[in-house]
Each structure stands twice: as C-alpha cells, then as structure tokens.
Amino acid sequence: MTEEFDTTKPIYIQIIEKINKKIVRNEWKAGDKLPSVREMAVQTGVNPNTIQRTYSELERMGIVETRRGQGTFVTENMEVIEQLREQLKRDIVADFVRNMTELGFTLDDMIVSLKNYNGNEEGESNDSI
Template sequence: MAGEFDTTKPIYMQIMEKINKKIVRNEWKAGDKLPSVREMAVQTGVNPNTIQRTYSELERMGIVETRRGQGTFVTENVEAIERLREQLKRDIVADFIRNMTELGFTMNDMIASLKDFSKGEDGKKQ
C-alpha cells in the first residue's frame, strides 16, 4: 500500500496530482461527483484527514466544489479545468527543460531530440 506513494512528497499532494490527472484526461468530467472523503480514504489506504486536506486544496484552486450535504464535485467551470491542463503541461515542460539544461543541452538540442523521439515512437507503432 505504502509503495504506491513517493516517500519524499506529501501524500495529500500525490493524491491531488492523481485527481488532477483524472480531471485533465476527462475521466472525471465537469460536474461529476468525487468519491466521499471516507470512500477515497479507503480506496487509497490513507488517513481521512489527508483526503480532507486534498479536497480543501483542490477547492481552493477552483478545481472542485463542495456542496453542503451533497458532497464534492468537479467544477463546471471548464476554463478552470483548461487552466489546470495548461498548468500541468507547463510544469512538465519546465521540469524537462531544467533537467536537460543541467546536462548542458541547448534549447535547439531539446527541440531536435523531441522531434527525433516522436519520429522514433511513430516508427515503433508501425
């Protein structure tokens, strides 16, 4: 169970990331109800207080909404979801660029290697 979590990152953040991915991939759609805090805690094997924190943070970011007595729902504000999608993309790209720069690659090297890589991947599929 514990193996599912990276030990150097807060668990509430790791669960946030998992939920964000589901929303960005449209697996959980605008207006969908999230599992209750208890259900989510049992599914992930995590303290319910941690899930509560995850939901509060997502609410603060405008990704989910809690409706009194009904539960927590994915926001119906599609712009907020689009912003999240852009944000996740930028984070991954920034990580990539930082790692590559640390190894001494230039921006042109990176663009070239991305093109090469995507050609290679296409090749594999055929």
C-alpha cells in the same frame, strides 16, 4: 488497494496531482462527483483526514466544489479546467527543460530530440512511420 507514495512530498499534494491529472485527461469530467472522503481514503490507503485536506485544498484552488449533503464535485467552470491543463503542461515542460539542461543539452538539442521522438523506449526516429 493502497497506493505507493513518494516520501519526499506530502501525500495530500500527491493525491491532488493524481486527481488533477484525471480531470485533465477527462477521466473525471466537469460536474462529476468525486468519491466520498471515506471511499477515497480506502482506495488510496490513507487517513480520511488526509483526503479531507486534499478536497479542501482542491476546493480552495477552485478545481472542485463541495455541495453540502451531496458531496464533492469537479468544477463545471471550463476556464478553471483549461487553466489547470495549461499549468500542468507548463510544469511538465519546465521539468523537462531543467533536466535536459542539467545534462548539458541545449534548447536546439531538445527540439531535435522532441521532433525525432516517437514514443518508444529505444528513441528511434519517426522516419520509419
């Protein structure tokens, strides 16, 4: 099963983002072994060289570590994982604020919207809970 990728961003960056989200969501825990380069290439439908680049970049970032002859593992450094979590949160908030500002909303409008948002598509208020 191959994945769909956004043509405006390099594939290896998109795979890094997906792996980072799995780590932050605790789907892949500290110390867990990642799929081999070949396995991940088959899962994502991309060239193994792309996965190798992905893993190399994640290792450079300190998010994973490669153990010769054993594979690639999620770092056990919880400080690195917490920093990743905070960075993803900041990025999402920055995107939200930028998008809302482009639409003409003020920070106060955004705060009211967030307080009233309860996760449904219709945007009904939390008062019904």
